Amino acid sequence: MISLRSPEFVATLTRQIAAVVVVTSGSVNTDDFESYSVGAVGDGSSLTGGVGWNGATLIVSWVPIVATEDFESYSVGAVFNGSNLTNGANWNGAPVIWNY
């Protein structure tokens, strides 16, 4: 996981980050995360606290997302347009199968 926030800041998370402090000439940018609710932060757009930043945080996850489907959980038979194939992981909705 990498956090990007202006002024330019890049960190690789190998431990939990308790606070962020960036010192540039004439300014100090800080965020100690105390003002946020416990929970997932998604893309970081909710992390708008702290001092001296230009806009919210952007978090980009470099953990691969794996979408899978192995058809084992379905009953044998015609699937027609595929709308009943709703299992599998990390898809957005069921598939569509077009017959030509």
Place this chain on the structure above:
Amino acid sequence: MAASIVAQHFALDLITDKVLTLGNEEYLRTFNFGSSWTKVRLGVMCSINQISTVPAVTFAIGVCSGKTNGVGAATTTNFVGINLSSDTGITGTLYANYGPPWYASSGGLRIFKKVGSTVTSVGTNNSFILMYSAADLRYCFFVDITKGNPDYTLALHRYTQIFNPYLDTPTFNAAVNSIATPPVSCSTVWTTTLACDESAGALDTFNVFWSNSANWLDVGSLAAIRLIP
């Protein structure tokens, strides 16, 4: 034929897996990460339910825009992928040869894009495709697509155990989850580039198309891996 879930028995290994059959049909399913990817890997474990030459077939694996007008439609919104059976356009012959048997396309393979009815492709005659049919045999392919400006890079990887071509689900899943390039148990067949873009539609959907209705494709597993956001 209508696409179906069928039980495919692998007698030598005493395993029965359910597979999706496609005959002149295409499968489209949208990623949960949509078009927000820089590099995606598409995996297909499959076999051809046929032991003789398959004429005039398109076997395409790639990404398209939405689930309405995929690569098999007369007018495609936007598609980028690879055709495993093509000689010049997006249709070719898969010749059954000696062996378990295995198949070789008439002209190698091609990467291509399709926008509307216009196909633009780059091919090679030197890369040999192996694919197995019959009840005890199946195979897998992985297609890596990396966005670029303007050139997208496409790479084809294939299962390496050509003399022991039964591929079980755990082996396929190990390749899927290895993240390595090429995936575990696979080797790279071909890597090349083609200028593509998303102006005609965001590339957010996994698309597999098998165009022959007399000889169908048995799909055992599918996987899509976002390798680079």
